[in-house]
Each structure stands twice: as C-alpha cells, then as structure tokens.
Amino acid sequence: MEPILKIIFIIAGLAGMALVFKLQKAGSQGNKKEPEPKKKLNNLPEKPKVDAGMQEIAGLAKLAAADGVLTGNETEHIHNRAAELGIEKKIVSELLENEIRLTESDPETRMIDKNKESGNIFEGYIASRFNKAYFTLKNWAGDKYYQGIYAEATVNPDLLLCFRMGNVEENFAVECKYRSYYYQSGIEWTKENQIETYRRYESESKIPVFIAIGVGGTPDDPNDLFLIPLREIESVFLPKSFLIKYRKLDFKTKNFFFDYANQILL
Numbered sequence: 001m002e003p004i005l006k007i008i009f010i011i012a013g014l015a016g017m018a019l020v021f022k023l024q025k026a027g028s029q030g031n032k033k034e035p036e037p038k039k040k041l042n043n044l045p046e047k048p049k050v051d052a053g054m055q056e057i058a059g060l061a062k063l064a065a066a067d068g069v070l071t072g073n074e075t076e077h078i079h080n081r082a083a084e085l086g087i088e089k090k091i092v093s094e095l096l097e098n099e100i101r102l103t104e105s106d107p108e109t110r111m112i113d114k115n116k117e118s119g120n121i122f123e124g125y126i127a128s129r130f131n132k133a134y135f136t137l138k139n140w141a142g143d144k145y146y147q148g149i150y151a152e153a154t155v156n157p158d159l160l161l162c163f164r165m166g167n168v169e170e171n172f173a174v175e176c177k178y179r180s181y182y183y184q185s186g187i188e189w190t191k192e193n194q195i196e197t198y199r200r201y202e203s204e205s206k207i208p209v210f211i212a213i214g215v216g217g218t219p220d221d222p223n224d225l226f227l228i229p230l231r232e233i234e235s236v237f238l239p240k241s242f243l244i245k246y247r248k249l250d251f252k253t254k255n256f257f258f259d260y261a262n263q264i265l266l
Contacts, residue, residue: 053085057092061099121219122178123158126212131255136162138171156201157209163258170260171207175230178214178222186239189213198230210265213243225251227265 060078075096082092127137139160157173175198177189189211190198202209209230214222228238228246248256248266257266 053082053087057082057085057087058095061092061095118178118219119176122214122222123176125214125220125222126174126176127159129251129256130161134163134165135256135258136164138162157198163260165260168260170258171205172258172263172265173201173205173207173209174212174265175209176212176214178219180216182215182240186237186243187213187215188237190236192236195233195236202230208263213238221252227256229264 057078060081078096079089079092082089123140127140130137137159141156141158141160157175159174159176161172161174163170163172175190177187179187179189198209211226211228211230211233213226213228214224215226216223224243225248226243226246227248228243232246258264259266
C-alpha cells in the first residue's frame with residue numbers, strides 16, 4: 001500500500017475513534033440524573049422567640065429593685081403577675097435577687113438612693129406637720145423608677161390625706177419637693193410632663209392637689225417652706241416673686257391647717 005494511503009487510513013481511524021468517544025460521553029451525560037434538592041429538616045428546633053412574658057417580668061424586677069430595696073408588696077405583685085404569665089416562682093425569685101445584687105453595686109443607683117432618701121425625709125417631715133386629731137394619712141405613694149419607667153402609683157402625688165372636723169370630711173393630696181438651694185432666684189420643682197400628670201390626677205380624682213416645697217437647710221428642717229395650690233402653678237420654674245406669696249412663716253412652730261371652704265392649705 002502506498003504510504004499516502006496508509007496515512008489517510010490512520011487519520012480516518014483516529015477521527016472515527018474520536019467521534020465514537022464523543023458520542024459515548026454525550027450519551028452518559030444525557031442519562032445523568034439531576035441532583036435532588038435537599039430535603040428540609042422539619043425536626044430541627046426553631047430559633048427561640050423572645051418571651052414577652054419574661055421581658056415584662058424582667059422590666060418589673062428592674063423597676064422594683066431600682067432603689068436597692070424590694071418591699072413585700074412589690075415582690076408579691078411581681079410573683080402574682082408571673083403566675084398569670086405561667087412563669088415559675090423559682091425563676092422570678094432568682095431574677096429579683098440578681099437585680100438587687102446589680103443595684104447594690106451600681107454607683108448611679110447609690111446616687112439615686114441618696115436623692116430619694118432626702119425626698120423621703122422631706123415627705124415624712126411634711127406628713128408630720130398634720131395634726132392627727134384632724135388629718136388621716138390615707139396613702140403614701142412610692143417613688144420607684146428605672147430608665148424613665150414609672151410605676152403607675154409613682155406619678156401620683158406623694159401624700160393622700162383626709163381632713164375631718166365635725167360633719168366635714170375632705171380629701172386632698174400633697175406633692176412634696178425639697179431643694180437644697182435656689183437657682184437663678186427660684187427653683188425648678190418638676191418636669192413639664194409631670195405637671196400635666198398632677199393636673200390629670202386632680203381632675204379625675206376631684207380633689208385639690210397642693211405642692212409643698214422646702215428649700216435650704218435639711219430635708220427635715222428646711223429654711224423656707226411654701227404651700228402652693230396646683231391650680232395656681234403654670235410653670236416648672238417658680239421665681240421667688242411667685243413663691244413668696246405662699247410662704248408659711250410659722251411652719252416650724254405650727255402645724256398645717258386646711259381651709260376646706262376655700263380649698264387652701266395653710
């Protein structure tokens with residue numbers, strides 16, 4: 001056979017083999033199965049959701065422990081609410097204990113305690129100036145708060161009293177504010193939103209509210225004392241020119257008197 005013919009036969013054979021290989025490969029790919037999608041694992045636990053009930057109890061615990069003291073009423077209220085939400089008593093007790101430990105080690109809480117202590121002393125001083133023969137202290141509101149959150153009773157005036165004389169029986173409330181000194185010839189006695197809260201309380205309860213303000217000296221022996229009807233107050237800042245009209249000059253020697261006819265505390 002001529003050399004040229006041999007070369008042609010070899011090339012044709014190689015081409016044929018290449019074609020067969022290509023067809024076999026294409027056939028194998030055509031028969032290949034598509035990968036099955038991964039099955040969902042339905043038995044895996046879902047990502048735990050935030051428990052709204054525990055959030056509420058944790059918030060109440062922080063609120064109650066904010067001043068470093070848990071009263072019996074506060075503890076009972078939190079446990080009762082936790083029971084309504086189906087939370088175990090043991091969990092709540094541990095939560096309360098932890099919050100108390102945290103507040104005891106918090107320097108900011110200790111500062112709040114100091115301010116609150118002064119406020120409590122002044123409230124006690126004001127309460128002591130009502131003659132028990134005529135006045136009954138019906139309620140002494142607490143003062144618990146945490147990061148701007150207040151218990152409902154906290155926003156009410158500090159003292160709720162009842163005046164009785166003969167056939168007369170009149171209720172009224174007193175909010176107590178103590179300041180160590182005057183600032184810019186006056187005092188800022190509260191916040192704007194708190195005035196509205198006191199006004200709403202006065203309107204809804206239909207009893208007069210008075211603001212007792214002590215300035216200077218100590219909480220249990222202030223230099224100046226003012227007894228102001230809430231209805232006369234229009235601003236959070238009270239200048240001395242306004243305060244002087246309601247100054248009680250004899251407060252260190254005489255108890256308070258309630259003029260029920262004119263709804264004035266003297």
